Amino acid sequence: xxxxxxxxxxxxxxxxISRLSNVxxxxxxxxxxxxxxLKLDSLxxxxxxxxxxxxxxxxxxxxxxxxxxxVGEAVDYIQRRLSEAG
Amino acid sequence: xxxxxxxxxxxxxxxxxxxxxxxxxxxxRGSFSDLSIAEMHTLEGIxxxxxxxxxxxxxxxxITTGTLTVAVDKLVKKGYVDRLRDEADRRIVRVKLTRKxxxxxxxHMKFHTLLVERLLLPLDEQGRATLIRTLETIDSxxxxxxxxxxxxxx
Numbered sequence: 001x002x003x004x005x006x007x008x009x010x011x012x013x014x015x016x017i018s019r020l021s022n023v024x025x026x027x028x029x030x031x032x033x034x035x036x037x038l039k040l041d042s043l044x045x046x047x048x049x050x051x052x053x054x055x056x057x058x059x060x061x062x063x064x065x066x067x068x069x070x071v072g073e074a075v076d077y078i079q080r081r082l083s084e085a086g
Numbered sequence: 087x088x089x090x091x092x093x094x095x096x097x098x099x100x101x102x103x104x105x106x107x108x109x110x111x112x113x114x115r116g117s118f119s120d121l122s123i124a125e126m127h128t129l130e131g132i133x134x135x136x137x138x139x140x141x142x143x144x145x146x147x148x149i150t151t152g153t154l155t156v157a158v159d160k161l162v163k164k165g166y167v168d169r170l171r172d173e174a175d176r177r178i179v180r181v182k183l184t185r186k187x188x189x190x191x192x193x194h195m196k197f198h199t200l201l202v203e204r205l206l207l208p209l210d211e212q213g214r215a216t217l218i219r220t221l222e223t224i225d226s227x228x229x230x231x232x233x234x235x236x237x238x239x240x
Contacts, residue, residue, distance in 0.1 A: 042193060
């Protein structure tokens with residue numbers, strides 16, 4: 001299966017964050033902070049992580065998850081992991 | 087016991103008691119209020135990813151498979167654990183965490199991470215090494231006593 005493009009990864013993350021934060025997808029951009037701007041709490045961050053694990057077939061540690069501050073960093077992280085596994 | 091020994095004894099008992107009480111309160115207040123600490127530790131034993139067999143999980147938790155079966159029954163009903171038949175051998179039952187179980191596990195691990203980070207914060211490398219050696223000695227002693235009492239009971 002071809003590796004998802006950056007746009008596809010961003011779309012997946014934005015869609016999950018929108019569901020968790022009730023912020024419309026159009027109102028989410030890569031520079032936004034997951035906690036301060038999008039108001040995700042610890043549980044919501046872990047929900048995002050579990051979704052991404054299932055969607056992209058990878059394991060993400062709590063430590064890695066807690067290091068992700070912005071939407072863009074989450075996209076970069078998934079892309080990096082996918083290309084490492086690829 | 088002299089004053090110093092008595093003080094150490096009080097601290098050990100207080101730390102042990104307060105960690106358990108705080109864990110329980112954190113669970114009660116959060117999104118997983120139907121979980122007891124013992125159940126949370128069963129989720130830890132099951133692990134985040136792999137579907138281990140009941141006997142492997144019981145060994146990891148250092149409990150009997152009978153005790154684990156009772157605990158898993160409750161956790162399945164509460165939606166934290168799934169039981170599945172082994173693909174290769176249908177007689178073997180494996181257990182794994184559900185999505186809800188994974189979320190509870192991760193949130194609980196965060197509590198432990200914060201605890202350890204707070205403990206290490208004021209210590210330099212030497213202090214940390216001393217703390218680890220001391221805790222290992224205590225752990226080894228308590229485990230040895232546990233084994234001895236277990237043998238006596240058997």
